[in-house]
Amino acid sequence: MGLTDRLSNATKGGRPPDSASAGGSLIGATVRRRKDAIADSSRRLKVKVHNKLFETIDVSKLETFEPAMVSSKVTAAINDILNEDGRLLTDADRGRLVEELKNELLGLGPLEPLLRDDEITDILVNGHNQVYVEKRGKLHATDVVFQDDAHLMLIIDRIVSRVGRRVDESSPMVDARLPDGSRINAIIPPLALDGPALSIRRFGKHRFDIGALVERDALTWDLVEFLLAVVRARLNVIVCGGTGSGKTTMLNCLSAFVPEDERIVTIEDSAELSLQQPHVVRLETRPSNLEGRGEVTQRDLVKNCLRMRPDRIVVGEVRGAEVFDMLQAMSTGHDGSIATIHANSP
Known part of the structure; x- marks a missing residue:
C-alpha cells in the first residue's frame, strides 16, 4: 500500500x-x-x-x-x-x-486532601465516582473517588453526626458544618436519583475584611464610609445577592462596624458567621428527631431572641416565615439589625 x-x-x-x-x-x-x-x-x-x-x-x-x-x-x-x-x-x-x-x-476520607487546599472554595460530590471543585471561580473535575455509595454515606454520616444531625430515608436532606466553619449540604436517595450528593462551601482561614474588599475593587473607600455611617446610625440592612456572591462576607464586614458595647444575637441554620465583637450570642436551628419532634426553626429563634435583650439581631439568611418576625423586630426597638437574602438585586 x-x-x-x-x-x-x-x-x-x-x-x-x-x-x-x-x-x-x-x-x-x-x-x-x-x-x-x-x-x-x-x-x-x-x-x-x-x-x-x-x-x-x-x-x-x-x-x-x-x-x-x-x-x-x-x-x-x-x-x-x-x-x-x-x-x-x-x-x-x-x-x-x-x-x-x-x-x-x-477525617473525611478521600476529601481530606481537598480540604487542605486553601484555594478550593467549593467541593461538589455528585456521586461516589464524580467530584468537582471550584477554584478561583472555575469548576474543575478531580480524580477523587469513593469506593461506592456506602463509603460516601459513611463520610456524610460522620459529618452530620458530629453536629447532632442525621440523614436517612425519612430525612434525606441535611445542612451541617465542619469544625472549620465550612457549610455542608447533603441529599441522599430517594431524592437524589443517582446516589448520595454532598456539597461543601468552604471559607478561607483568613476572612476578608472591609480593607481587603477595597483592595480587590469590590468597594470604594467612599462606599465604606457610607456603610460605616449606615451601621453606626442603626439603620436596618438587608444584604442580597445570588449564590456565592459574597453575602456572608459582606455581612461579616458590616458587623465589624457595630460598637463593642452592644449586644448582638446571631441566628443561623448552619453557623458560619464570624463576628469579632466581644458580646455575641450565637443561635442555631435544630431539625426534628426520629419521631418528627423537637424541631427549632429560625422563626422560633427570632421570637426567642427578642427576650434576650439584643441591641442588634443578625440573621444569616432570611428565607421563610421568620421574615415577618425579623421585620417586626426591626420596627420595634431593634434598629440596626442585619440579615441576608437570596435575590439577584435589591
Missing part, C-alpha cells in the same frame, strides 16, 4: 494494517490491565489493613486523647500492620496508604 492509499484510507476513517500500531495497542491494553490489577491489589490491602486497624484500636476512646497523640497512635498501629501485610510496598506507596487510612479513620 502506497503513501496515497494510506492517507486515503486514514481520511475515510480506516486504519492501515500496521504491525507497529497493532503492537502499540496491545502494549497499551497490557499497561492498562496492569494498572487496574495494581489498583485492585492496593484496594484489597487497604480494606485488609482497615479491618485489622479496628481490631487493634478502640476507636470510641480516641476522642479522649489529644489530636496529636491520636494521630501518632493511629500511624504506629497502621505501620505495625503493614510490617506484616505490606512488606512489598515501596516507601512512597506505604506513605500514601498510611495517609489514606488515617483520613478514613480520623
